[in-house]
Amino acid sequence: MISTLFLQFLFLATSICQRSPSTPTAANRQIGNQQQPTQGWQYTQKGGSTKATLRSVNAIQFAYPYTQKKNVTLGIRSRSGETYLYLEATKGLFTRSFQNGSAQIQFDQQRPVSVALSAAANGRANIVFFDDAERLLNRLRKARTMSVRLRFAGQADRGIQFQPAGLRWER
Numbered sequence: 001m002i003s004t005l006f007l008q009f010l011f012l013a014t015s016i017c018q019r020s021p022s023t024p025t026a027a028n029r030q031i032g033n034q035q036q037p038t039q040g041w042q043y044t045q046k047g048g049s050t051k052a053t054l055r056s057v058n059a060i061q062f063a064y065p066y067t068q069k070k071n072v073t074l075g076i077r078s079r080s081g082e083t084y085l086y087l088e089a090t091k092g093l094f095t096r097s098f099q100n101g102s103a104q105i106q107f108d109q110q111r112p113v114s115v116a117l118s119a120a121a122n123g124r125a126n127i128v129f130f131d132d133a134e135r136l137l138n139r140l141r142k143a144r145t146m147s148v149r150l151r152f153a154g155q156a157d158r159g160i161q162f163q164p165a166g167l168r169w170e171r
Helices: 002-017 133-142
Strands: 028-031 034-037 042-046 049-055 072-079 082-089 101-107 113-119 127-130 146-151 157-162
Touching (some): 101 127, 127 133
Antiparallel strands (some): 028 034, 042 049, 072 082
């Protein structure tokens, strides 16, 4: 009797410890029918530039020709004493006229605020910069969630969610 119980316990303990890789863990989160890994902030330093990037929690899908679901990256870059906060889409183009453009940003459960955006100086259409980076960065350091609503070229408005908790960024 005791040996049978012991063997059942051992079998159960072994099966729990040998979870399959497809089983959701603390490092994964379920979003709708799509499982997205939560990677957190990634930090790099190259030359005189320091960069922190965070992938969006949700993937967004565009119409043709960008039909695959893609994450958007929230980035912070410091170069030559200047700090920049930006959004970058792997595939897909932001609205062409982002000079005087804006996005709605909501941190945690606070009211959304309108934030001015600027196009990339080098003409890249898949990246936009927030004009008041320092103010947003101060709010970003304290936030657990961040939602951004903005327009992409030829597409409807899109909502992009981030989980910026744990940001380590000092100027």
